[in-house]
Amino acid sequence: MKYLFFLFPLAFVLLFSTCKNSDDEMMPGNANLALNFKASYGEAPLTMFEREYAYEDGMAIKMQLFQFYLSEVRLLNGSEATPLMDISLISFGDVYTDEDAAKGKSTTPATAPAGTYTGIEFGFGVSPELNATIPPNYALGHPLSENYWEAASSYIFFKFEGNADLESNGDFSEKLTFHVGGNDNYRKLTFDKPITIEDGKDLMLQFNIDLQKILVDSNTGEYLDFRQVTQSHSNSSPSATFMANHLAEAIEME
Amino acid sequence: MIRFNFVEKPYIMKIKILPAAILAVLLSITACQEDNPITPGCDPCIDEGLIEAPYNPQPYEIETPEWFPKPVIPADNPMTVEGIALGRHLFYDPILSSDSTQSCSSCHDPQLSFTDGNQISRGVLGIDGRRSSMAIVNMAFNTKGFFWDGRSATLEGQALLPVEDHTELNESWENVIGKLKNHKDYPAMFREAFGIERKNEITKELAVKAIAQFERTLVSYQSRFDQVVWEQQGWPTDAEQRGRDLFYVEFATNTLDHPGCSHCHGSSLFTENNYFNNGLDSVATLSDFADYGLGEVTGNIYDNGKFRVPTLRNIALTAPYMHDGRFATLSQVLDHYASGGHGVSNEDANIKSFSLTEQQKQDLIAFLNMLTDTSFVNNPAFQSPF
Structure with missing residues (x-):
């Protein structure tokens, strides 16, 4: 009789093990790797709707949406590049609390070969190659199935939307909508930092993105003046170029 | 070599281990299958007889232009000519309402791009609903929920709700299924669409699958x-x-x-x-x-x-x-x-x-x-x- 106690566990082992999808198996020598982004405005976590962020010259802003595409994520080993993922959309639109902000937003994990790397690179925005495609090229739900400017033939690489108080009177009625696209505003960023990927061990690389550094030049003090401009929906506007030019400073790898 | 020390009653060991081993294998096999449809009970028993109709479903592919995304078709509800035909009948048939006066089409008129022209839709009881009828256009390309508030994740799930809503068709699915089983045409149409063999296999889940199939055909791209x-x-x-x-x-x-x-x-x-x-x-x-x-x-x-x-x-x-x-x-x-x-x-x-x-x-x-x-x-x- 006592051997039945061994047979029933066997039954359950069979029950679960036979259902395992082969796709779930990680090939030997690989690991899952994802990129996690935490957004901030200066020292404060970036949350939607409630929090007020002091802006330049007595102005203040509140957030509604902050999102961006990452393209052509590659692990670097000297001059060698290992492709990790083609495209990912990171959106902080549902980050409402500090707790949400602390979790950050992650890419879908990709399979990476185990090994030691010297760094990682990715494009901020949609790479020119992918930007030549259109949403119908993708299944619904794919990151590139939306956020497209039909008439400008470009994806919207980056969106920042919110409200501004221009007069320090608590009135946040001025709405801000800055959308940036176009190949000229695509930026490739490289982070030289040793990365070790162990066989079968999931890894999350941590990045911080500071919106303040996109809107305000920390060296010159130049900033987007919301009293002058509250929207940009173009590939070539000065404000779009200004923001694109500050991305490299705004993103740090932990 | 492993030796079992069952000297006194070896036959007992054989009898008890064999069923357990069979159980293990059966569990391992059946656990990986989709939920098997369980033949419903016969209470009340309407007709246990076989439905006499062919089951030879013809796959249907939605025609879309190159500037549209690919339609999203659930794996558990592939589109067929027969399924669409059944769904079209159900969509237009007041059999779905409690007093047989309204159908889906009452609030979704094709001439109005499947809306009803009213500020707020009104159901069979004469009670106004809460919101205006939504157009049923290009539903096959929506992955973000249905109704104005997105409360149904799928088109099949959407089609379930108006029947039992008191401000809409105000009927129970139980009654609807009873009426469909007793109908002269629907049992055969369900068999042609889904391959069921008996009337008591007609379910609300199959009904809404058919309605969803029809609704997915409603593609507008020739303006x-x-x-x-x-x-x-x-x-x-x-x-x-x-x-x-x-x-x-x-x-x-x-x-x-x-x-x-x-x-x-x-x-x-x-x-x-x-x-x-x-x-x-x-x-x-x-x-x-x-x-x-x-x-x-x-x-x-x-x-x-x-x-x-x-x-x-x-x-x-x-x-x-x-x-x-x-x-x-x-x-x-x-x-x-x-x-x-x-x-x-x-x-x-x-x-x-x-x-x-x-x-x-x-x-x-x-x-x-x-x-x-x-x-x-x-x-x-x-x-x-x-």
Whole structure:
């Protein structure tokens, strides 16, 4: 009789093990790797709707949406590049609390070969190659199935939307909508930092993105003046170029 | 070699281990299968006899233009000619209502791009519902929930709800299924569509699968806009072109007041099925909306007052407008958007006031009229089969 106690566990082992999808198996020598982004405005976590962020010259802003595409994520080993993922959309639109902000937003994990790397690179925005495609090229739900400017033939690489108080009177009625696209505003960023990927061990690389550094030049003090401009929906506007030019400073790898 | 020490009663060991081993194997095999349909009980027993009809379903592929995304077809509800035919019958048949006076089509008239022309839809009891009927257009391309508030994740799930809603068809599915089982045609149609063998295998799940299949065929892509812009057949009028320039925000310069319609009504579908507070109501707090919309579903206060963005295809046919049908005309809709909303904290940032001359308004309406697809509303395959 006592051997039945061994047979029933066997039954359950069979029950679960036979259902395992082969796709779930990680090939030997690989690991899952994802990129996690935490957004901030200066020292404060970036949350939607409630929090007020002091802006330049007595102005203040509140957030509604902050999102961006990452393209052509590659692990670097000297001059060698290992492709990790083609495209990912990171959106902080549902980050409402500090707790949400602390979790950050992650890419879908990709399979990476185990090994030691010297760094990682990715494009901020949609790479020119992918930007030549259109949403119908993708299944619904794919990151590139939306956020497209039909008439400008470009994806919207980056969106920042919110409200501004221009007069320090608590009135946040001025709405801000800055959308940036176009190949000229695509930026490739490289982070030289040793990365070790162990066989079968999931890894999350941590990045911080500071919106303040996109809107305000920390060296010159130049900033987007919301009293002058509250929207940009173009590939070539000065404000779009200004923001694109500050991305490299705004993103740090932990 | 492993030796078992069952000297005294070896036969007992054989008898007890064998069933356990069989059980193990059976469990391992059956656990990986989809839930097997369990033949319903026979209470009350209507007819246990076989349905006499062929089962030879013909696969159906939705015809879409190259400028549309690929339709999303659930793996557990592949489209067939027979399934669509059944769904079309169910869609137009008042058998789904408690007093046999209303069908899905009562609130979704093809001539009105599958809306009903009423501010608020009214059900069989004469009671008004809460919201205006939504157009059933290009449903096969929506992955972000159905109804104005997104409360159904799938089209099948959507089709389940109106039957038992007291403000709509006010019938129980149990009664509907009973009526379908006793119907002279439906048992055969269910067999042809889904291969069931007996009447008691007709279920509400199969009924809504059929309705969803029919609804997924309702694809509109042959408007004048499609012909002119995508197929390069003909030219827009001056008014249409000016309206188009106003509609697509990417033509705007930084300083130009601009309607920016394409923010929410982008893509070749003229919606990405996202949810926004489009500035309709002035409320003191986010808890003061008369209709919470998406917030009622998610429980998230920041979703209060948000509703799914409807497609603008056939928009000229679907008055009145908004989730509560408050605007009778497109002119009123444009006036609303030009006013810039009310500054409620979760009001979409793209709702900004802009100047709109009467000429510009007429230009925008001319552009919106380009989206009317008469071949869609008059498609014989979409009309009542009765």
